[in-house]
Amino acid sequence: MKFFNKTGKLAIGSRLRMLTEKITEDAANIYKLYDIELQPKWFPVFYVLSQGEAKIVTDIAKEIGHSHPSVSKIVSEMAKQGLITEKKDKADGRRNMVTLSPKGKMIAEKIKDQYADVNAAIEQLTAQTENDLWKAIEEWEFLLEQKSLLTRVGEQRKNREGSYVQIIDYIPTHREAFKNLNEQWISQWFKMEEADYKALDNPQGYILDKGGYILVALYNNQPVGVCALIKMNDPVYDYELAKMAVSPTAQGKSIGWLLGNAIIEKARSLGAGKIYLESNTILKPAVNLYHKLGFQKVGGRPSPYERSNIQMELIIKSSPFQKTAE
Template sequence: MDFFEQTGKVAIGSRLRMLTDKVTEDAANIYQLYNIDMQPKWFPVFYSLSQGEEKTITELAKLIGHSHPSVSKMIGEMLKKGYVKESRDKEDGRRNVISLSDAGKQVADKIKDQLIDVEAAIEELSAQTQNKLWEAIGEWEFLLEQKNLLRRVMEKKKERDSLKVEIIDYQPKYQEIFRSLNVEWISKYFTMEESDYKALDNPQGYILDKGGVILVARYEGEPLGVCALIKMNDGEYDFELAKMAVSPKAQGKNVGFLLANAIIEKARSLSATKIYLESNTILKPAINLYHKLGFKKVAGKPTPYARCNIQMELVLK
């Protein structure tokens, strides 16, 4: 950014274009995050039409501050995509008017959640600035370097999705999901072992009847995550955190973190002082989660699992 420091405000156009490029790149990824097939440049036209009133290209250009040829080109692209339709003005047959098609209306309804999260991310970003526009541009560039807009929106999406996650106690009807979620991830990376079958085929006898706990995470009512506390009697640890599995469908919804937090709180409620777990370092997201929760690496304990190459403990305070 030394160039801009040397040129000062006379280069504001170039600097704003660079910032615009950064935000536009994020915008394209944000649409993908919400599975919406749209080009960022269409949004002003799309949003204007989503308010319900059909408009001419001239009216749209004036409304959004774009040139007539620019809006005309965007309309042509959106016609090919099937998001808008063109028809004769009922009051003036010489004019063509543009409105959203049925497909466009479906996108308008689908995009509402995205707009909520984007607005929240923008508000958060704005709240972190304290200078006037020119100085604020530098702040925005710095802040977006640290955490881009896509990441900020993903966090807002995760926060909102977290509100839809419900952690409940295990019931016999969840035995199959407890088994299938664990078999799915174990088989993806490793090979099922004898100790896996003991816990997954008989969770009642192997875990619950021995003083253990199983929790189930439901997202909008659908069970997508499971985790167990297995009672230990080695004189050092109270429980082993084990058989934690989250469906790929729950990715990005904070289910794993909420589930692990809940199982730790359950251990606290049972007067536990230390929790033990075994894992493998190729499971980087899981290892990062455990570190985030406060687990520390330990070594030397015998393990029944061939796949185990890291052991960790959490001392509860």
Template sequence: MDFYNQTGKMAIGSRLRQLTDKITADAADIYKLYQIDLQPKWFPVFYALAQGNLTITGIARQIGHSHPSVSKIVAEMSDKGLVTEKKDKEDGRKNMVSLSRKGKVLAEKIKDQYSDVTNAVEAISKEAQHDLWKAIEEWEFLLNRKSLLQYVAEQKKQRESKKVRIIPFKPIYAEAFKKLNEEWISAYFKMEDSDYKALDHPKEYILNKGGAILVALYEDEPVGVCALIKMDDPEYDYELAKMAVSPKVQGKSIGWLLGQAIIEKAKSLGAKKLYLESNTMLKPAINLYYKLGFKKVAGRATPYERCNIQMELEL
């Protein structure tokens, strides 16, 4: 067990597999002890059929196995003379699987084994400090709700997001501000006059008019940008605009961190309401805006051909 003490919880799959292998090896010997000619891997299918006739699909659904897996096991059990297959009387396209006479005899014979194994597991549980059965049920519930892969991806995102710093714009980031925006705009649309005004002259068009630009650094490299453009509008204070994140660092919550930071910046400037324009084909961006609290609005004039959705956020 020194290996698992060293690796810790990251080796959960290997450790569970080792435990499963140990129990499965014992299971094979237990069948021999009771002179039951059954392979451990057949048990779920055998038990399901002992309750009644089923189709391959019905068995798979009941025991949580794949259709090919069940089909293979049924074929193996059929070779041993434990099951039979017949066309469904009501639907000739389906094959009904049932225990053969030999299988039914085995189903009666195995009942003592069922009782003894159940009592043995309960005896182990009484000696154990933790209830493994309840823990398995709980883990199954949690992993059905969200996979281990999703849990790990979230941890990866959290760890990598700690390497992100959001800082105010400096002249040295003017090239990154333009390049990052040109990259995504050109990938989906075409650059327009309003883009060039903001990207070629951020100081004159944004900063000098009371706006702000934030830059996201990942390991000290500028990988994301976002701007607040002061609006001459009775309803809105600022437009959230020119948000861009490099594709090479997407998936590290940089857009989310930038969005939160720019909203806090707007609050510090006394803003009460923000406005933005986008396009619905940019699904990740639209989902981010909704997550940040923006709501869809309509009917406003826009200088951009690509704009087909307008949103606002009350602060």
């Protein structure tokens, strides 16, 4: 097992497959030892039918957790060996009811001694181990049902790539990136409007000189995301979260989430009470992101953008540190 010592848990699939193949090989030989005419892969279907009740393939598949085509194939193989009989359902002629044949029932009676010996052998094996494999399998099955290994690996990838992202303050050399990233996403879904040009052509005068801020996300030292905090002259809102854009080449790295949290922290540090934003409901990932950041939908307000059809607000809560300081 030197290979697995080198790879560690990376080769879990290969190691489980080898263990499964070893147990399956032993199972086939155990059937021969007891002169039982079964194949290991037939056992789940055989066991369900040995309980005495006729069933349709769909119900068998659901009970044993196999696919319908897989069970259909097994039923067909067992029928060829004379272990199963199929009859039309009296209540619904379109369905076939599956039961054990007389030969299958005879095997079901004969196999009881094998069941007892196999169970005793496994109990003995379990007693010799420090870890209960059966309970571990149950735990893994439960956890993977809640969240698949694929999903978990994807989350780890996002976390790793997210750790390569730097969120920094805007400097004049980022002006072109700020404009290009925003023009790219706006043009993909809508059209550039007058309010866009005001902000993108002159971020210094339109945003920064009026008390606003711009943050830039760097990935491998390249600007791939931007977000602005625009000071509002409004009795309700202190700032508007605006001009958030992420390069398509950098999506899936949690850059929007990192930018959003960073800009909210910036607003909190400035003593803001409420942040406002505008978006469009066709941008589902963006709207979902705003919800995750804590924004809630509010009633419509006059907007300088034709594309805006949803307005949202975030009530800023003071951090525990700020409260202690006060």
